[in-house]
Amino acid sequence: MNRTTTSVPPHRLLLLVAGFVIWSIAFVVLYGLNAIGCAFGWPELLQRGILLFLFAMHSAALIWLTFWCRKRWKRMAAANEPVPMIEYVGYGLTVAALASTLFVLAPTFFITMCV
C-alpha cells in the first residue's frame, strides 16, 4: 500500500484553500477600505493606520495557520504516521498564501494612499 493512502475526511480539503481564502479576504478588505477612505477623504495617517492594522491581523492569522499546519505535520511524523498529500499540499499553500500576503500588501507601508 502506498504510504500516503490514509483516511482523509472530505472537509480536510478546506485546508487547500484556507490560506488563500485569508489572502483573498485581506486583499478585498484592504482594497475596499482604501477606496472608501479615498472617496470620503480620510486623513492619510488614519487610513494607513487602519490598513496596517488589518494587514497585521490577516498576516497574523496566516502565520498561526502556518504553524498549525506544521504542528500537525510534525505530530504525524513523530507518531510515524504517513503524512497525507492533502496535509503536505495544504501546508505549502498556506506558506505561499502568507508570502503572497506579505508581498502584495506590503505597499501599505510606504505608497501614497490616494491619487
Added chain:
Amino acid sequence: MSLPETSLPKSPIALHKALDKVWGSGKGWQRFSAVNHTVIGKRFMVTALIFFAIGGVLAMLIRAQLATSGTAFVGPEIYNQIFTMHGTVMMFLFAIPMLEGLGIYLLPKMLGARDLAFPRITAFGYWCYLFGGTIIVLSMVFGVAPDSGWFMYTPLSSNVYTPGINADVWLLGVTFVEISAITAAVEITVSILKFRAPGMSLNRMPIFGWYMLVTALMMIVGFPPLILGSILLEVERAFDLPFFDPTRGGDPLLWQHLFWLFGHPEVYIIFLPAAGALSTIIPVFAQRPLIGYRAIIIAIVALAFLSFGLWVHHMFTVGIPHLALAFFSAASAIVAIPTAVQIFAWLATLAHGKPRFDVPMLYIVGFFIVFVLGGLTGVMLAMVPFNWQAHDSYFVVAHLHYVLVGGFVFPMLAAIYYWMPHVTGRQCVHRISVPAFWLIFIGFNLTFFLMHLTGLMGMPRRIYTYPSAFGWDWLNLLSSVGGFLLTMGFALVATDMILQFNFGRQFGRNPWKAGSLEWAMPTKPTSYNFASLPEIDRRADNLDVGRIAPELAAGKGYLGFVREGRMETIGVDMTTGKLEHVALLPNSSYLPLISAILTGGAVLSMLFSLYWLALILAFCVVGSFVVWSQTNVIKPNIGLLDVGRGEKLPPHTEVDGPVSWWANVFALLANGTLFASLLFGTIYNWLVAPNWPPQEIYTPGWLELGATAGFVLAGAIGPLIVRVNRNGGPFIVPMAVLAIVYLVTLALLGIALAAMPDPRGHAHLATTLMLLGYGALHCFIGLVFLLNAAIKIARGYIVHGALLELRIAQLWHVYTAVTGIVAVAMVLLMPYLIGLLERTP
C-alpha cells in the same frame, strides 16, 4: 493495479455488445439524443475548431487591412465588427469550449469512469454553445455583428453610441454560451471529485485531473461577474435602467470591473487545461514520471487564487488610488512564480528523462519559447509606469497573443497530435505535420513579435488604418506576411488531421507507451469506455496499461455486466477513492436538445425585443427541466447492488453526498458569486459613480420587513421538511407551509417593486429593483422545487427515508433565505449610506 481472478458470466465480445447496446448513442436522427461524453466531447472540440477557423479568417481580414497604410479594403464600421468578432470568437467560442470539450472527452477515461456525472447536462451545454455561437456568428452575415470590442466597454456599447442590436447579439449570445460553460464546469468538478476508479485517492489522481478540477472551480467563480455584467448592460439597453450611465448615478467603470473580474482569471482558465495537457504529455515523451507533482498542485491552486487579484491591471490608466495600483501591480508580478514552478518542473522532467522526439514535442518546444516570452512581457506590463506607456498599444496585442497562443494553441496542437490516435484509432504520418509546425512557429513569431515594435513605436490598438508618416508600414507588412504563413500552417494541420483520420497508420494499443487509463481501452474508444472498472493502487499516470487493459476488457474489474438496461458507473469517496455508491445515469434523450431550443428561442426573442414571448419561453424552459427531473427517476429504497468482485453498494439516491447534491452546492457557489457581484455593483456605484446622492431615495417599509420574515421562515422550514421526512412524519405539511411562505413573500416583493419610483431615474433605484427582483426570482424557483417534489410524491418516488430530492431542495431554500435577507438588508441600508454621502465634504 490489482484485479482478483473471478469467473465471468460472458465472453468479452458478448459483454461488449451488451454494454454498447446500453451506452451507445444510436444512428440517424437518434444522434440528436446523444448524451454520451465521448460523442459530446468530440462535438465540442470539432465545433470549437470550426469557430477557430472562422476567427482565423477574421484575423486574416484584419491583417489584410493593416498590411499597408491607408488601405481601403474595409471601412471603419466593418473593421470594428471584424476585430470585435475575432476576439469574441477566439475567446468565447474557441478557447473555452475547446478546453471543455477536451475535459469532457478525456476525464472519465483518465479517471476510470464510464461517463460524466450528468450526461443530459453535458448535451444541453453543447446545444446551448452551438446555438449561442451560431447566433453570434450569423450576425456577421446580416451586418449586425458586435462592434464595440470583445470587452464591450460602456458607454461605447450603450444604447446612445450603439443603438442597433449589435451589442445585444454579444450580450445575449455570450451569456448563452457562458451558461453552457458554467454547467460544464459544475459537471466537471463533481465528476472529478466523485466519479473516479475505486482506489484512486486524490493523491493518485492523474495530474490532468487536478488541472481540470482547479480550472472548473475557477470557471464557477470567475464567470458569474460577467454574466451579471451582461444582464445589467442588456437591461440598461432594453429598459433604460442606468447601471453604467454616469448622468444618472451609474458608472462605466463598473462594467470594466465586472468584465475583468471575469476576464483576467479567464486567461488562466484557458492556460491551466493546456498546462494539464503538457504535464501529461511531457512525462510520456521524457519517459519518466513528472517531477514535482505536489509542487505543481500547490502552484496551480496558488495561481487560481492569485489570478483573481489581478483584474485591475487592465485598468491601470482609469484613475485608481495609488495604493490599490501597487496591490494589483504586485499581484500581477507575483503570479509569475507559480507559472514558473510549472515551467521548471517540465524542464526538469525533460532534463532527467530520456526525451524522444515526435510531433507533439515540436509544439511543446514551441510552447516553451512563445509562452515564456509572453510571460516576460506580462511582467513588464504588470509594472504601472510601463503599463501607462504601453496601454492600448500594439505591444499589448503582441503580449496577449504570445500568452494565449503560446499558452493555449501550441499546447492544444501538441494535445491534438497526442490524443488524435485515441480519437481516430490512427497515427499521423509525419510528412505534413513537421512543415506545418514550422510554418506556424515562424508565421506566429513574424506576425506578433513585430507588434511589440509597432506598439513601442506608438501604434494604438483597434485603428482601422494609419498614415505612412510614422514608420509603421514595413513592420505591419511583415506582420501580415507572417499572418498568412501562420494560416498556411493551420491549413496544413487541418489537412494532416483529415489525412490521419482517413489514411493514418493503424496501431496496437497505447502507441506512445503512456501510463494513464485512457490508453487502457480500445481506440477508437467504445461508448462505455471500460468493459469493467479498474481498482487503482498507485499514481494513475504511471500505470502498467499493457497489463490492465486486457483484464478490464475481459470484465475482471467492477461492474463488468449490464443490469436492467441501466447505465451504471461507480461513485467514490472524494478524498480516499473508496467505493461509495453505484451511480445510475440517464439514457439517451431528446430533452437536452428541446430545452436548448427553448432557451435559444428565449434569447432570440429578447434580441428582437419580444419580451412577452421571451417570458413564455423562459417558463417553458423551466417546465422542460421539471420534465427532465420526472424522467429516468430511480425507484426509492432499492437497497444494495452487486458491483462485482464481492462488493455491494447502495445506489446514488441512498447515500448522503452523491454528485447531484454536490452539483447543487457548486451551482449555488456560482450563484453566490453572481449575487456578491451585484452587491459589489450596488456599493461601487454608491461610492464611486458621479451624480450621487440621488434626487429620489427609495425608503423601504413594512413590505420589505415582511419579505425578510418570509426569507427567515423559508430558511427554517427548508431543513424542517428533511427532518420530518427522516423521522417518518407528515413532511408534506411543512412543504405546503413553505409554498405559502414563498407565495406571500413573492406578493410582498411584487407590491414593493410595483410601488417603487421609476427605476430609470437613477442607478440607486435600478440596483434596488435588481436586489429585490433577485429575491423574488429565488422565491419563484423555490416554488418550482416544491412543485417538482410534490409531483414525485404523487408518483411514489419520494417516500419516507428517500431524502435526496428534499436535501437538494433544502440547499436552495437555505440559499434563498440567506441571500434574500442580505438583499433586503442592503436595500434597508441604502438610505443610511446615501445619507453618509450627503455629509461628505
